[in-house]
Amino acid sequence: MEHRSDRSSGLPLPDVRPECRELAHAAVRLDGQAMHLLLEQVIEEYGLVAAWEEVMAPVLHAVGRRWAASDDRHVEVEHLLSWQVSTALRRAAVSAPASADVETPVVLACMPAETHTLPLEALAAGLAERALPTRMFGGAVPAEVLQWAVRRSGPGVVVLWSQARPTASYALAQHLAETTFGVRGARMTPLVVLTGPGWAGPRRGAAFTRPRSLREALDVICRMHAERLGETLH
Template sequence: MSTGAVARRLGVSPTTLRSWERRYAIGPARREPGRHRRWTPGDIARLELMCRLTADGVPPAEAARAALGGAPGARRAKAPSTAPGGPDALPLGAVRPECRGLSRAAVRLDAPTVAELLEAALAEDGLVTAWEEVIAPTLHAVGRKWATAGERYVEVEHLLSWQISAALHRIRPLPEPPRSPPVLLACVPGEQHSLPIEALTAALGQRGVPARMFGAALPAGALHDAVRRTGPRTVVLWAQSRTTADPALARSVAGIEWGLRGARARPALLLAGPGWGADAPAPRTERLYGLRSGLAVIESLAPPRAATGPAGGAPFAYGS
């Protein structure tokens, strides 16, 4: 594997690997003149041991000696770790190596490496695949650990969420088609978890679909005003939990009308997030399950390019 691929797998930066090689001689066992360095499975195993030891608080020099075969650190490496940075901190299950690297960096609170790994995943896999196979599994693992460990892992979740949000906001949307009504996306009142619809907003932008994202905990009155002012083709409401999901609010939003008398339009309402029940609380309402399938629903409801928005008289429907 290349240095960059190994760095992504382990959740460290390439600069860190080069520093370890320079200071502690923990580098590729074999090199071929005139070619880039390549790490063998044995090389990577030594690096994984060093990462586990340093996460447990072992000084880097001692961790390197243990990884290269020294006795003192090796004994410590076999002991199970209970520290937040230990090897069992985030039980991820069967996931991609990039996911494990991202989780290790998050547990170490290594913000620069988290940012670097997120950028690499988004660039190499695209937003939808990176979200489904790298970002979301890591978020879920952090959430499970936080739920079972009191307040010990809140800082990990906050740092990871902030870095993910920042990476999503750096994705530049395509120019919007003229006179095209937007998709309106918001969290229901009291809902603070907005990352999934931030990802949806970024994915819509990549496709040139106009979107208006209002973030976490939008008050009901402000939501109603935004719908009337924008005349959206679809409204997407996110609810993470049953305590924040509000069927009455969904019904009221689905019933909002705009436009001239005789040519009134209403939005299609899409309910996203695990907080909503399986049954739609209002007509013209649909449940969304996942980023990829949600985008497909939205694109299937998109109007022809020649159509106009509420100001031009043609109704729209849209969803996430």
């Protein structure tokens, strides 16, 4: 799709929802209150997935492209927009219905050298919206911390996010997939899902699931979590 500069914001945007252009305009103006109200509105009106895929992500990408092409100018726009998006996502997660199952959570974490967390925050909010219990560990989680998080949480599913190939590690993913937890005689291992463009390219480790979008990731994780929960009950 051809990207054209939106005159109201100066950002390269494709054919998008009107709210997308409104958010871009507010971001360039550094109008935090307008961003807050608009993000709240689109999540309520369209739902978390559509709000992320059709409003938040396009504007974030447009701001990122403008920053990359402007010799580090406009970084303040990206920081404020990211903060407002993160706040909206966390608010959506907190307001979602609580899960009755607290024994088999979904663990979400960025790879040890990965600091981009917003897509993973969107996934956490989407899982909360579907009433799945989560443990969100955020960005740049050290390998040993990831292993302890798995052992202590006893997750049905572990989701690892990588934004760029240098941060992706199939060796660590495999190690986590083999990490055991639970009582002796009934040890279990988690199912591992790899998310983010950092895992793109030739598949290494055919056992790993790699969803390509937020919507697909939510469907895959919900199905895997239900299957693993069923195993623990038998």
